Amino acid sequence: MPEATEKERSGKVVVRCTVNGRDAELSGFPMARLLDVLREELKLTGTKEGCGEGECGACSVFINGKIVNSCLVPLMQVEGARVVTIEGIASDEQLNAIQEAFIETGGAQCGICTPGMVMAAVNLLDRNSEPTESDIRAGLAGNLCRCTGYMKIFEAVVRACQHSGVKR
Amino acid sequence: MRAYLPAYELQRPASLDEALRLLASAPGEWRPFAGGTDLMVLLEAGKLEHRKFFSIWHLDELRGIEETIEHITLGALTTYTELQSNETMRREFPMLCVAASETGAIAIQNRGTLGGNIANASPAADSPPALIVYGAELELVSARGARWIAYEGFHTAYKQMRMEPDELISRIRLPRASAGDNWKQYYRKVGTRKAQAISKICFAGAARLGDGQIEEARISMGSVAPTVVSCTKTASILRGRRVNKETIGAAQGEMKKEIVPIDDLRSTADYRLQVSLNLLEDFLLSLER
Ligand SMILES: Cc1cc2nc3c(=O)[nH]c(=O)nc-3n(C[C@H](O)[C@H](O)[C@H](O)COP(=O)(O)OP(=O)(O)OC[C@H]3O[C@@H](n4cnc5c(N)ncnc54)[C@H](O)[C@@H]3O)c2cc1C
Numbered sequence: 001m002p003e004a005t006e007k008e009r010s011g012k013v014v015v016r017c018t019v020n021g022r023d024a025e026l027s028g029f030p031m032a033r034l035l036d037v038l039r040e041e042l043k044l045t046g047t048k049e050g051c052g053e054g055e056c057g058a059c060s061v062f063i064n065g066k067i068v069n070s071c072l073v074p075l076m077q078v079e080g081a082r083v084v085t086i087e088g089i090a091s092d093e094q095l096n097a098i099q100e101a102f103i104e105t106g107g108a109q110c111g112i113c114t115p116g117m118v119m120a121a122v123n124l125l126d127r128n129s130e131p132t133e134s135d136i137r138a139g140l141a142g143n144l145c146r147c148t149g150y151m152k153i154f155e156a157v158v159r160a161c162q163h164s165g166v167k168r
Numbered sequence: 169m170r171a172y173l174p175a176y177e178l179q180r181p182a183s184l185d186e187a188l189r190l191l192a193s194a195p196g197e198w199r200p201f202a203g204g205t206d207l208m209v210l211l212e213a214g215k216l217e218h219r220k221f222f223s224i225w226h227l228d229e230l231r232g233i234e235e236t237i238e239h240i241t242l243g244a245l246t247t248y249t250e251l252q253s254n255e256t257m258r259r260e261f262p263m264l265c266v267a268a269s270e271t272g273a274i275a276i277q278n279r280g281t282l283g284g285n286i287a288n289a290s291p292a293a294d295s296p297p298a299l300i301v302y303g304a305e306l307e308l309v310s311a312r313g314a315r316w317i318a319y320e321g322f323h324t325a326y327k328q329m330r331m332e333p334d335e336l337i338s339r340i341r342l343p344r345a346s347a348g349d350n351w352k353q354y355y356r357k358v359g360t361r362k363a364q365a366i367s368k369i370c371f372a373g374a375a376r377l378g379d380g381q382i383e384e385a386r387i388s389m390g391s392v393a394p395t396v397v398s399c400t401k402t403a404s405i406l407r408g409r410r411v412n413k414e415t416i417g418a419a420q421g422e423m424k425k426e427i428v429p430i431d432d433l434r435s436t437a438d439y440r441l442q443v444s445l446n447l448l449e450d451f452l453l454s455l456e457r
């Protein structure tokens with residue numbers, strides 16, 4: 001990476017927050033997208049960029065327990081926040097039940113939408129452990145997939161609900 | 169084209185007072201940044217012309233929903249998610265809750281704010297028609313003080329508002345008498361797909377009935393003019409009438425004069441006019457149901 005000029009460096013800020021439970025100091029321009037900071041500074045590349053404009057959900061993360069599109073969150077606004085990315089969903093080697101279900105149903109093809117789909121499913125099942133079909137559709141409505149045709153993703157969520165004790 | 173990030177500032181004032189001092193220090197130079205769901209899209213597209221912002225997202229003074237006997241008062245930072253999960257809002261102001269539930273998907277609803285929707289001043293925004301029908305008022309604050317104004321008339325022309333450069337929206341107040349049991353409410357957004365779609369037409373209507381007659385009606389529409397429209401003439405000719413073919417025809421005739429739909433990439437003027445008239449009819453028929 002080229003050295004930043006003096007002016008650019010002075011425009012950067014350091015923001016303190018936690019990422020996946022660990023304290024983090026993130027440095028960047030205040031308007032930098034959280035998406036880029038996670039991927040480039042922290043090398044947490046599980047969070048994907050699809051559209052960059054809030055339409056596709058590939059960049060979904062949790063901030064203070066709420067699911068948001070990290071492409072629309074400027075770095076400055078995560079000061080003091082709790083950020084959880086897809087990397088924080090599995091515990092060590094143990095995948096989350098939703099991730100297991102995606103594997104079982106073939107809910108992932110190219111995989112670009114998958115982290116966001118999993119985050120949306122986690123968000124849904126956290127709030128509602130017995131979602132109806134229409135709850136599931138609504139829960140995934142902010143996530144686009146160009147490969148699977150959605151049915152296998154839908155089935156993955158249904159299956160994850162059936163696994164007893166859906167937990168993160 | 170991506171934005172050149174070093175060119176942008178985003179301050180984080182410690183309190184509302186500090187934010188207002190910053191606004192007053194050079195009126196017009198600094199602008200608020202709330203949930204960013206409009207601003208970040210512009211930034212990403214390389215279309216965010218303004219450069220200096222301060223975040224208000226963390227300012228608790230601008231959050232929360234308060235209830236009194238007369239009003240429900242929403243902090244400008246009330247998100248679509250918060251709005252829909254409030255019991256009183258759901259019971260008394262369902263149009264606004266439906267508007268919220270149809271604005272983007274969950275991740276957008278967790279960040280998008282009512283204040284941002286108003287100040288972004290898009291003619292296609294979904295909450296303004298409901299706010300107009302409810303007779304909402306806005307509180308504008310600045311270092312000079314605070315004032316309440318009617319929301320109707322706030323948007324004066326495309327992206328023009330009755331808000332001074334040193335002011336921001338702090339609260340939105342809804343009179344409870346304008347809603348509730350004796351008002352029948354009707355809200356419809358016509359978009360292209362269920363989630364995320366930007367409105368082609370957004371219709372909000374409410375009417376109070378007595379003895380099978382319309383005692384009072386209010387109608388407002390989005391996406392049919394450069395700003396949200398309050399269809400006062402259409403609403404006023406409904407007064408004292410029963411819902412029948414004649415009434416529907418008269419109202420539609422009036423509405424044709426009141427709205428000026430446009431052609432754009434989302435739809436055509438003809439389509440919008442026809443849909444508007446159909447929605448008006450559907451609203452009136454719904455009063456009978
Ligand atoms: C994928 C997607 C889908 C969307 N769908 C819809 C939809 O269906 N319907 C719809 O209406 N909108 C939609 N939007 C637009 C947007 O989410 C809303 O307009 C939202 O309410 C904006 O609020 P915000 O807090 O994010 O605003 P911001 O982006 O933070 O700000 C928007 C503007 O308002 C100003 N502002 C913000 N708060 C204040 C304040 N308190 N006082 C004064 N000025 C202020 C800012 O300076 C800026 O000019 C969508 C956006 C996306 C990305």
Ligand code: FES
Pocket residue numbers: 048049050051052053054055056057058059060069070071072
């Ligand atoms: S990349 Fe953020 S929503 Fe598509």
Ligand code: FES
Pocket residue numbers: 107108109110111112113114144145146147148
């Ligand atoms: S698996 Fe390729 S976009 Fe969904």
